[in-house]
Amino acid sequence: MSKKPTAGPALHKVIMVGSGGVGKSALTLQFMYDEFVEDYEPTKADSYRKKVVLDGEEVQIDILDTAGQEDYAAIRDNYFRSGEGFLCVFSITDDESFQATQEFREQILRVKNDESIPFLLVGNKCDLNDKRKVPLNECQVRAQQWSVPYVETSAKTRENVDKVFFDLMREIRSRKTEDSKATSGRAKDRCKKRRLKCTLL
């Protein structure tokens, strides 16, 4: 285990999932480069790395922006497997994208086989509140069902953009320290603990 003490800042791997056109890339680009891209261009897969300061500690974040379209589902598994945290994005102006989050959640759990994987439900495009199709309480109910936090963002106005990434990184970090504490053989225990904690939140 202690073969090589990992040099350099900690690396957290975040994966963006959600239907096509909900603004995964827009959120990512806003977070990465402070830019908002108006025109829509479907993503196949893109990956970014950024150094950030998380609670006074320098860390690296790897963001993988995946394709919303079903066409690229085959390569998605390969990415999901190596992800440490997930931002599940939908558009509050598009009910279908909200429904689709259920499927994404299931797919992630299937690949990761872990109920308590760091995960945030993100309702994007909150600047378009007048065109809202998904009621707020419905989103909150689903988040509660999954025991995950729910955050509304706007890639356009940058509202809560940093928050979702940093919140997720914190979850990943605490998860990692927990993992290293709870050494082999107590995996089941840990899962239960985690779930309890989440529901409390």
Added chain:
Amino acid sequence: MDFDSPEEKEFPGLYASEAIDSKSKKSKEESDFSEGDHDKHSKKDLLIGRRKDKKDKGKDRGYAALEGESSPEEELDTKSPSKSKKSKTFKFTSSKSKEKREKSRDKEKEPKTLDEEPPQKAKEKEREKEKDRHNDEKDHKKKDKERKEKDKKDKFEKKDKKDKKSKQLQQEDGSEVEEVLALGYPIFGVSISLATERSRCHDGIDLPLVVRDCIDFLQQEQSLKCDHIYKVEPIKTRLLHYKRLYNNRDNDASVDDIPTACSLLKLFLRELPEPVLTTDLVARFEEVASHPKVTDQQTELEQLLEQLPKCNRTLLSWILLHFDAVIQQERYNKLNAQSLAMLLSPTLQMSHRLMVVLLCHCTNLFPDVKLIKYVPPLTSSSPGLPDNPEDIKTELRKQDSLLTQIHSEMNAGFITKKREEQLWEVQRIITQLKRKLRSCEKKQEKSIDELEHATSAPPAPAPAPQSAVQPAEQKPPTTNQSTVSAAIVSEDTIDSKSVPTHTVTSLQQHDETNITTSPPPIEYTVDKQTGYLLLSKSNPQRDDLLRLQIEYDELMNWQNELKTRILAERNEIFRIKQLYEQELLKAQPVPTISQEQLPAEGDYERIIEHYTRENSLLEHKKQMLGMEIKEERRACIALQVELRMQEF
């Protein structure tokens, strides 16, 4: 010391502590002896294994004791019920007498090797832990394949007698998890197409990476001229080390000495399950080689080569051209076609005569093949990404090919930490490249737009204040051949709209500005119809200025024409892209039907080849025509200018 004594089984730490005493130098590797659990386990198994071996007098026994690396696998074997497989693989072994010799030697050696056991065990323990960690189900499926490959490797190692150093080396490598997993998908010992697919060169040349690397290395002038080439045997352990690196797709495996490169290439060729010329065709090749008329040989060979699978053809062309390069340097390396064929024809599984014939014809047989040095895709440790759009595109293609390979390997179950990291890294590089390319394109577009603005603004230059601008505006015509490239160059001239004109103009057209701006004595009039600036008839530069102005106008027209065309093309591209995406979304379930109607595999490949060739021809023709059109157009403009000059 008797192994069957119960003591050791009950006190697993016994050996370990002994090991520490006797081999304190290696204490680093043995650091975690305290966990006796694994030790006990592996030890027991090993013991049982050995006892069994003793009983059956199996051929392969004792190698475990000899070979540090293989012992964990042996242990694996004894655990698993499928023992029969193991002995089967040993049919590969070349000479039985050698084995017998080894066997007897083993007996002598046994006490000695036992002393060496403990450090190995430490390794085993580590490995076992790692295995547990990565205990996928897929692992199990792979084990059989792995074992085969391992055993094959053992075969080579056996021939090697002084193995102690290599043993250590292998132990070190052996601790990598990757190896265990990767061995299910070797490069060596599989068909050419499989090897090519598994370790691609990402620049579009279908060769297994190991072949490409070796040839690249050997094609260097000092290698070709070295008289060791294809003559000197390498250090066996080095050879095997590289073989393993390639089998594991270790990214930075690259040979750096001539004997190893030669032998690695030979090893690859020798281990091919089928000769490069294929079992079906090799006899016909031989027939052609014995043909008395040399002139007929070539056409017949060409026909036969056509029938080879594409990757075989590529491999053959590369090795033959490489061999040809070797014998070109006969003066230095003392190898001619005859002697080289003597050395290598057995490896290629062809007769001496056939190889000489192929060498003699190879430059004519493969006129379009060039041995290009392989530049692998960039990694995050590379100095930087390319800046030129063309280079970016080439790099993108490479990275895409690499990404596809990683995905297909992962989908096939070849999943390791390293692979996953590589996947993210490649994806990241692709994203960066795409961003860079996009920003390049945007810049270009912007400069075109700006140019449009800049040029559409002064359609008919007003007389007095424009007189200074005029010469500056005349700059584009002189450089402006293709609008796009000129657009970038003239970006700073465009700024002249906002910036005081003189500063820019003075840069390039210093003389003319002086003439036109400073001196009031120069008289000029403005032509009412065309807006041209006319100097007085006496001025010697009158004609030049007029000519330039007319030419400028003509070129501007041409530019506008081209721009509208570019715009139209862009719209078309956009439209087609959309269409494509729509089709992509629709066309998922269709392929099953269409596949049945496809011609046979071979035909299909030939058709593809045919069309690629045809396409490249057409592309070439198109370029030629484009150039011609450009020339004609320029001539037209020149004439037009002269024509209009007459009007004044």
